[in-house]
Amino acid sequence: MILAIHNLCTAFPGPNGLILAANQVNLQLRSGVTLGLLGESGSGKSITCRSIVGLVPKPGEILNGEIEFEGRSLRRLDSQGWRKVRGSKIGMIFQDPMSALNPTHKIGNQIAEVLTTKLGIPRRKAVTEAIALLTKVGIASPSRHFHSYPHELSGGMRQRVLIACAIAAKPRLLIADEPTTALDVTVQAQILRLLIDLKVEIDMAMILISHDFGVVAQYCDEVAVMYAGCVVEYGSVVDIFENPLHPYTKALLRSIPKLTGHEDRGLLPIKGQPPDLGQLPTGCPFAPRCDRAGSACSNVDMSLSGANDAHLSACPF
């Protein structure tokens, strides 16, 4: 087990008390596995990952819970300890490649900086390695692009550079926060393919945040579905897609438009609105939109359970 999250609660102060952006999240990740974090906007995917690396945006804070990475608690790290984990053990790729590279530095130097500061490689050797990394992430004529500034590159190329930065120190875990949302579909497939190839090559675990079922189905081994800060279902890709347990997952799968089948099927949306995290109902947050909801739903404690440990759901019914 490379990463284990127990009862993580991350909260933000809201107008009427705390807003729980991550609500008792439990996740486990074995090394070499790709976990897809699936959920709509505001479901707590990003906050969960930012909590893992200790970069919860202010004024948010981790209230409770334990995050163990390679057997050590991350929550007790001081800034010195974090410096040894971030970048070297846990790599992170952020959502928007257009603004995640520093506009004032050459991209090659930004990669080389990771190598010199994280691995202590001398500058001259770091330059050669940075060029090798540029080749590895699929940048054409890397020694020329070493000297490019971010604004000279397209979005896809910038995301490749960011990937190079994130994997430069060969981390054990790579967290990719919607790495392809800002890119068009063809580039998206290339970038995801690249990520998976690198994952296998470096033998790291990966958390892929996405709101795209197709992406998760194609590139992940395991899936955690999140809703209103809670993990509502967890299982292998096959389990989740073939045999969803939680009503939310089922409703999501039903709402995917299909190209085949009856023309008059139309879209099947989930009725209602995503909940206001500041005013969640007691019990299951999905109950107001659930077509199987009953009076018992307000007593559900959202802990995951299931017939076998590999496929868990927060819905006891």
Add this chain to the structure above:
Amino acid sequence: MKYLLSHNSRSVGDRLIRRASADRRWSRFSLYLGLTIVGFISLAAILAPWIAPYGEREIDLLSTFQPPSFKHILGTDDMGRDVFSRVLYGVRLDLQVVLVITYAPLLIGMFLGAIAGYFGGWIDTVINRAIDTVMAIPFLVLVIVVVAIIGPGLEGVFIGVMGVGWALYARLARADMLVIREEQYILAAKGLGYSTWRILFKHAVPNLLRSSLVFSVADIVLNMVLLAGVSYLGLGVQPPTAELGVIIADGQPFLLYAWWITTLPGLVFVFLGIGFSLIGDGLADMLGEEFKLTV
């Protein structure tokens, strides 16, 4: 109709492109013209000891009030000193002092502003109050007070400008830093586990150089006027040392029958000011343009 429309939109497009490239050409032209003027005058000033035909304080009482001639390009003053040579030495001193009183406050101000903006909290409060306090002090009055305490001379100018000049740069850097610290690339740098100081100075500060640098060129002009003004009033550089303000003040009583002593150094001063202003304009336009492209 179809033809008309496409023809029309093509000409609109052409006009847009023409105007954009004309704008670019103009900002480039003003930058290069400014660089040429400033470069030419600076070069002459740097080479003053070698190209000045006479000494800075070389008095020749037999040739006072000589109008401009081949022997004395800009004429001579009331003590027969060669105005051209004095202007060369004067510009040399002016540029040296002005560069120091512009860029030392820039460094101090940028450092304090960057820290205030990045860390926020009590550090920001302390630095921000200091900025507010210092900005409330009128520049010239402070210089006069310092001069009254320590006596006239360059020290007064240095202390006065250093004590006040940093505040504007600090405010500028702080405002930029408040935006920059929320940027994705700062978050990405944190995600790579860099130290706070590395993130602050290597990743954040280069991004706030732009506005400070553009402003500093305008500030150079202001500081030139300030230094010459203070010296003209007799509070800064003291005669017989050559300095443009001093030279202009020296020649003023004789303006009616020896116009060259004041007017010609004044013109050099004006040219230098225009040169720096053109650089500032061109730089602002060109950096602004690049800024638009980047973001």
